[in-house]
Structure formats: C-alpha cells, structure tokens
Amino acid sequence: MIGRVFNGRYRITERIGIGGMAEVYKAQDQTLGRIVAVKVMLPQYAADPEFAARFKQEAASAANLQSPYIVNVYDWGHDDGTYFIVMEYVRGTDLKSAILQRGAINQRKVAEIGSQVCQALSVAHNQDIIHRDVKPQNIMVQPDGNVKVMDFGIARAKNSVKSQTSSVLGTAHYISPEQAQGKELTGASDMYSLGCVLYEAATGQLPFDGPDAVSVAMKQVQEEPLPPSQVKPDISPDLEAIILKAMDKNPYNRFQTARDMKQALDDFLMGRPVNIAGAAGGFASAPTSVMGSVPGMASEAGGTAVMQPIGSDTGMKTNSYRGGNDIDMGKAKSKKRGPLIAVAAIAAIALIAALAFAITGGLGGGDKVPNVIGQTQEAAVQTIEKAGYTVGTVTEDYDAETVAGRVCKQDPEADSDLEKGGKINIVISKGVKKGSIPDLSGMTSEQAEKALKDAGLKAQYAGNEASDADKDTVSRQDPAAGKEVDEGTTVKYWISTGPEDTSVPNVVGSDQASAKAQLESAGFTVQVETGDYSDKYGEGIVMSQNPNGGKLEKGGTVTITVSQGQDPEKNKVTVPSVTGMSQSEAINTLLSCNLAYALDTASAGSGTPGTVAKQSVTAGKKVDSGTVVTIYVVPESSNSTGDNSNNSGNTPNTGSTTN
CATH class of the missing domain: 3.30.10.20 (Trypsin Inhibitor V; Chain A)
Incomplete structure (x- = not known):
C-alpha cells in the first residue's frame, strides 16, 4: 500500500493503525500539499455491501460534524475496488495509550477531557447522530492538551434506513447495557460509554473486565462498578458522582444530554457546587417500570428496555452516589428492605406528583415556559404557540455547541414562570463562527x-x-x-532551517538522460556542458561532474560534462603526393602512411615508363587510415618485367611489397 496514490491525489506514506474493519495510513495530499490520514477498508470487507454501506455512511455522517473537538473528514471515495476516507491528521497520542503509559490521570485533566468530549458529542447528538463507540482509543490528546474525538465508524443517524439493525457494535469494555443487548439507543448510551472512559482515566483501571467480550458485556448489563474512590481513595466525591451518574444502568437516570454532563464537569472544574440531581432525568423523571419477560430487564412504556439494578425486585433504583446510613452507592444493605424502600419511594413520589399537579397546573397556577433549545425555528414557534405563548424577537448568533439553524438560547429560560400570552424570545444558532x-x-x-x-x-x-x-x-x-x-x-x-544538505550522487559513466534524472530526483538543478573527445567515454556519456560527491543543499546546481566520443580526426591520415615516383617508391610511401594502394597501368597515359603518372586521391587530403589510393603507372616495354606484372588492372594492395 505504501506509495499508492488514491484517486490520483493522496499518496500513502506509512501505516499508522489498524481497526476492526479498516487500516489507517498517513498520506500526502498532492493537491493541497498537506498531511492527511486515510482510512482504507480492509479487503475482506470491501466486497460486503453492508460493510461498504456502513463505511460510506461514516464518511457522510462525520463530514457534517464541525467542532474543534471532532476530527475533520475531508473526502471519501472508491479506488480500484477499495473504499477510503480522508481525514484530518491529528498529531498526539490516543487516551488509551496515555493511560497505559501513565496509569491514573490527574482528575482535573480527566474532567477537562470529559468536558471537551461532551462538547463534541453535543454537536453530533444535535444532528441526531450517536457515536456508539466512545472509547479512549477514539479520543486523541493533542500536544496542546486539547482532545479530538474520532472514528464515527459505527455511528448512525436516527433516521438512517439501517437504524433498526440488531447488530451489537462497539467495544465491550465501554458499551452501555442497552447497546450490549442490541436495543435502540439514545444519546444516553454515549454518556454511559464516556462514564466508563472517565472511570478508567481517573483510576487507571477498567470498570469491568473479563476473559472475553461476552463476559465483559454481561457485567455491563448485570453488575455495578466498584466506586472509583475504592480504587483511588483521593478522587473527588463530586467527580465520582458525575462518573457514576453517567454509568447508571438505567438510561433514564443518566445525564440525558451531553450538555448536561458538560455542565456538571465544568462546575467541578470551576469549584462550583455540582448539582447531580438536577442535571438531567433523575429518579423522578424515569417512567414507571414493570417486570418484563427478559431476565434482568424491565420494559418501558415507550418501548425502550431499561436494565434492572442487581438485587432489586422492582426495576426501580435509588440515585445515590455517596455512602449513607442505609444505602451504599445506590445499593440497599439489606436485600429484604430493598423492595420496601422502593415501594415507599414510589408512593412518596406519586403523592408529591399529585400535590404538585393540584397546586400548579391542576389549580390554574403559574405557567411554565417550554424548552425549545435545540429545535428548528419552525418547530420552536409551534411549540411556543401551542403552549399558549407568543414568539417575541428572533435573532441569530454564533454558538459552538448548537448546530446552525436551531435554537441555542431562549428568554425567558425553560421552566420559568410566565403568564399565558407572554412573549418568548429565541436566538437561532449560526453554528461555529x-x-x-x-x-x-x-x-x-x-x-x-x-x-x-x-x-x-x-x-x-x-x-x-x-x-x-x-x-x-x-x-x-x-x-x-x-x-x-x-x-x-x-x-x-x-x-x-534552510535547504537541507544532501549527498551528491556520482553519475560519471552514466548517459546524460539517466544522470540528469538521478540528480533531479535528489533535489538538485542540473547544468549540462559539452566536453572534449574521449577514447574512454563514448558519445553522450558523462565524463565528469562538479561537485563530484560530498554534500550540497537541495536546489543547488550540479554541472555534468558530456563526452563527444572519439575524435573523428584522430585516425585520419594525409595522402602524400606520389606522382612522378617510381612504382616501388610510390607503394612504399603509401604503405608508410597507413594507406592501401591499387595499380592501374592501362589508364596511365604517356610518361616515363615505370613511374606514376597520376593518383586517384589528391595529395594533401585527409582520409581514414587504410583508404585505397590508386596509382596510375606508365607501363614498361612489352618485354619488361616489373612490379606491374602482377597488378595490371585496379587490384588494391594494403601492404604486400611483392606487389
């Protein structure tokens, strides 16, 4: 995979991780010149339509999430049978690695991490997206200490066509009880998972562990976690209360929104009183449970299954996170007293509710302002008018925690007293500035x-x-x-720090094209000069370079000198003048100059017998060694025997003196 370029743009440079269904690589965006992370679906899943659909859905969902605490998704695509997602490359380490290296983390830092994760989840939940896989491996801690939540790999929008799948996804050590049993999830499931993460970060120990995923998931459903203070005694009671509320088995008793949990964590960080009971839900807000047919489960009127606390016969649970005289971390000391206490609590709550109804709404008392935070403007107007109020001013403002187009503020606030017909002003979020x-x-x-x-x-x-x-x-x-x-x-x-000095490769002996390509790939500029003739280096071969070896900054110039090959004049000889010489003298002269000769006695014409009347190559001309020069010799008398006896005609001779 290293070196592969996806869609002609993203060049893979190294592998940085692997998950259950994909590998993650560091890559260079060759268009924008930035480093990115590319998640590539594993080959065994690429051909599976369901996995492919989930992979594409991850990209579509995550790309719409804009927050400083969420890893940005830039692009996604399909290349040669492989699906990939291009994400922001985050430098730092994941929270799981930090816990494994350092053990328990400073509890204030734990609360800061939790607050930032809550803000990220709030953005997702406002778009009806549940993360479903909140775990420390998916929380990146950057060098500046801020975190980014990543890998909405199994997140699904509530209105997704696949939202009713019964597949149980997530990591067993951090999944909520309802997720472990394949039930329909709300944002409260992410709150539970985050509670497990903060438990581990604050104590250095997992809240539940076991030999396999099934046993861990069963503990998530059936067992209460050991209070963090019993693992790490110096932990703040307030932080412990926040963690345990997030990890309540009953989703109705947890923080109902990420905003609620963030508020509690921020109160802890600011030293303000932490109002756990008022943060969300609470015992009084949970619908009455009745015994269901599934062991360990109680069926809610709305169809959502809620876990029964262990040791309870009623399906109801007292919310207490600090030890008291009769209750220790929400568990009754006496199993026999548990049902009685629960029944008494139900009766008391019913009586309080009846009195509240009679005193307020039932008797025409003060009216309460509806909560329209998070609603679209159209839905908010309908809610306000349906409650008997009118809409006052509608303004817009930037809000990092509320998705654009939804109500981020209202005045008066929800649950405030306001006479019917009164005006409620709303502010519509413009999203993050x-x-x-x-x-x-x-x-x-x-x-x-x-x-x-x-x-x-x-x-x-x-x-x-x-x-x-x-x-x-x-x-x-x-x-x-x-x-x-x-x-x-x-x-x-x-x-x-300036250009990096790089070793200059030795290209002497290479042809010009190869030498130029090698030097340019090393980051140098190449200047070509024409050299002399050479017997050692053929034509077009580099015969020298400057500098030759050593270090040179990238972009520096390397001069290469290219040979012209052998000197074409080197083997040339000058034709001597042999006219007027005797035949033997002319022959010896030509042979001494590395020339061949041929005799012609038929075309010599008149002259002194036995002498050269003319020659075929003009004297003084430069010719190649071994060139044949014809000499025209005036024949002797008919009875004469001479050197022409064997060379009448034009037979060349390259050196035999007998001829």
Whole structure:
C-alpha cells in the first residue's frame, strides 16, 4: 500500500493503525500539499455491501460534524475496488495509550477531557447522530492538551434506513447495557460509554473486565462498578458522582444530554457546587417500570428496555452516589428492605406528583415556559404557540455547541414562570463562527503568531524543518491557507532551517538522460556542458561532474560534462603526393602512411615508363587510415618485367611489397 496514490491525489506514506474493519495510513495530499490520514477498508470487507454501506455512511455522517473537538473528514471515495476516507491528521497520542503509559490521570485533566468530549458529542447528538463507540482509543490528546474525538465508524443517524439493525457494535469494555443487548439507543448510551472512559482515566483501571467480550458485556448489563474512590481513595466525591451518574444502568437516570454532563464537569472544574440531581432525568423523571419477560430487564412504556439494578425486585433504583446510613452507592444493605424502600419511594413520589399537579397546573397556577433549545425555528414557534405563548424577537448568533439553524438560547429560560400570552424570545444558532486561515508563508514566528491571533485562531509552533523556504520563516502550516475553519481552531506552523544538505550522487559513466534524472530526483538543478573527445567515454556519456560527491543543499546546481566520443580526426591520415615516383617508391610511401594502394597501368597515359603518372586521391587530403589510393603507372616495354606484372588492372594492395 505504501506509495499508492488514491484517486490520483493522496499518496500513502506509512501505516499508522489498524481497526476492526479498516487500516489507517498517513498520506500526502498532492493537491493541497498537506498531511492527511486515510482510512482504507480492509479487503475482506470491501466486497460486503453492508460493510461498504456502513463505511460510506461514516464518511457522510462525520463530514457534517464541525467542532474543534471532532476530527475533520475531508473526502471519501472508491479506488480500484477499495473504499477510503480522508481525514484530518491529528498529531498526539490516543487516551488509551496515555493511560497505559501513565496509569491514573490527574482528575482535573480527566474532567477537562470529559468536558471537551461532551462538547463534541453535543454537536453530533444535535444532528441526531450517536457515536456508539466512545472509547479512549477514539479520543486523541493533542500536544496542546486539547482532545479530538474520532472514528464515527459505527455511528448512525436516527433516521438512517439501517437504524433498526440488531447488530451489537462497539467495544465491550465501554458499551452501555442497552447497546450490549442490541436495543435502540439514545444519546444516553454515549454518556454511559464516556462514564466508563472517565472511570478508567481517573483510576487507571477498567470498570469491568473479563476473559472475553461476552463476559465483559454481561457485567455491563448485570453488575455495578466498584466506586472509583475504592480504587483511588483521593478522587473527588463530586467527580465520582458525575462518573457514576453517567454509568447508571438505567438510561433514564443518566445525564440525558451531553450538555448536561458538560455542565456538571465544568462546575467541578470551576469549584462550583455540582448539582447531580438536577442535571438531567433523575429518579423522578424515569417512567414507571414493570417486570418484563427478559431476565434482568424491565420494559418501558415507550418501548425502550431499561436494565434492572442487581438485587432489586422492582426495576426501580435509588440515585445515590455517596455512602449513607442505609444505602451504599445506590445499593440497599439489606436485600429484604430493598423492595420496601422502593415501594415507599414510589408512593412518596406519586403523592408529591399529585400535590404538585393540584397546586400548579391542576389549580390554574403559574405557567411554565417550554424548552425549545435545540429545535428548528419552525418547530420552536409551534411549540411556543401551542403552549399558549407568543414568539417575541428572533435573532441569530454564533454558538459552538448548537448546530446552525436551531435554537441555542431562549428568554425567558425553560421552566420559568410566565403568564399565558407572554412573549418568548429565541436566538437561532449560526453554528461555529468560521474564518479563513491566513497564508503564513515567508513570515517569521512572531508574524505568524500575530496573524493567527488577529484571525481569531490559535497558533501552535510545531518545530523546525529543513526546507526551500528562507531560514527562520514559516515553511509549512496545517491546516492549509485559505481553508474555512471554526473560530479558535489551532493552526500549526513549522519554521525553516534552510535547504537541507544532501549527498551528491556520482553519475560519471552514466548517459546524460539517466544522470540528469538521478540528480533531479535528489533535489538538485542540473547544468549540462559539452566536453572534449574521449577514447574512454563514448558519445553522450558523462565524463565528469562538479561537485563530484560530498554534500550540497537541495536546489543547488550540479554541472555534468558530456563526452563527444572519439575524435573523428584522430585516425585520419594525409595522402602524400606520389606522382612522378617510381612504382616501388610510390607503394612504399603509401604503405608508410597507413594507406592501401591499387595499380592501374592501362589508364596511365604517356610518361616515363615505370613511374606514376597520376593518383586517384589528391595529395594533401585527409582520409581514414587504410583508404585505397590508386596509382596510375606508365607501363614498361612489352618485354619488361616489373612490379606491374602482377597488378595490371585496379587490384588494391594494403601492404604486400611483392606487389
């Protein structure tokens, strides 16, 4: 896979992880010049239509989630039978690795991580997307300490056509009881999983463990977790209460929204009183349970199954997270007293509810403002008017926690007293405020920090690197310039140390084309010069280079000198003048000059017998060694015997003096 280019754009450079159905690779976006992460479906699943549909759904769902605490999805596609998703490349380490390396994490840091994860989940839940696989492996801790939630790999929108599948997905150590039994899920399931994550981060120990996934899942359904303070005694009672509320077996007793859980964690961090009971749901808000036919389960009126606490015969549970005289972490000390306490509690609650009805709504008392937070403007108007109120002003504002187009604020607040016919003002979210990332190229570190601050973004120096950029200026940034991002997004930048010195390869003896390609691939500029004739190097072969070896900065010039081959004049000889010489003298002269000869006595014409009357090649001309020069010799008398006796005609001779 290394070196492969997906869709002609994303070049794979290294593998950085593998999951249950996909591998994750680091890659270079050759169009935008940035580093990205590419998730590639494993081959055994690529041909499975169901897995392929889930993989594509992940990309579609995650691409719509915009938050500083969610890993961005840039692109997805299909290339040569393989599905892939292109995501933001996050530098840092996953929370699971941090826990394994360090053990229990500082509890304030645990609360900060939990608050940021809640904000990410709130964005998803507002779009009816449940993560379904919240675990420390999917929470990346960046160098600046902030986190990003990734891998909505098994997330599904509530209105998805596949939302009714009975497949149980997720990791056993972190799945909610209802997820373990394949029940329909709400955002409260993610709250339970996050509670397990915070439990492990705060104590360094999993809340439930076992020899296999099935045994762990059974414990999620049937067993209560050991209180964190019994694992790590110095843990804050408030943080313990938040974690245990999130991990309540009954989804109605947990935090009902990520916003509620975030509020509790923020109160803990700010040193404010943590109001667990008022955060969401609570005992009084849970529908009455009746015994179901499934052991360990109680059937709700709305069709959602709720787990029965262990040791309870009623399906109801007292919400207490700190020890008391009679109840320890929500468990009755006496099994016999449990049902009696539960029955008494139900009776008390019923009486309180009846009194409340009689005092307020039943007797025409003060009216309560409906909660329209998170609704579309149209739905909010209908809700307000249906409750007997009118809509006042409708304004817009940026809100990082509420998806654009939905109500993020209302005045008066929900559950406030307001006479019928009163006005309720609403604010519609414009989503997270976005800005364009400035181009930091050529800026100094100080200039880059100021430019990002002025743009409402956070700057993070990521280190030095050798590059073609001028020394001490920005060589690279991530995300790239011009991208629209949320206000407050962290932009990393690198400072150039100048071009990197690279070894110059030796290309002497290579042909010109190969030598040029080799040097250019090493990052050098090539200058070609024509050299002299050479017996050693053929025509077009590099006979020398400058510099030859050593180090040179990338982009530097290497000069190569190319041979012209052998000197064409080197083997040339000058034809001597043999006219007027005797035949033997002419022959010896030609042979001494490395020339061949031929005799012609028939065409010599008149002259002194036995002498050369003329020659075929003009004297003084340069010819190749071994060239035949015909000499025309005036014949002797008929009774004469001479050298022409065997060479009448034009037979060439290359050196035999007998001729």
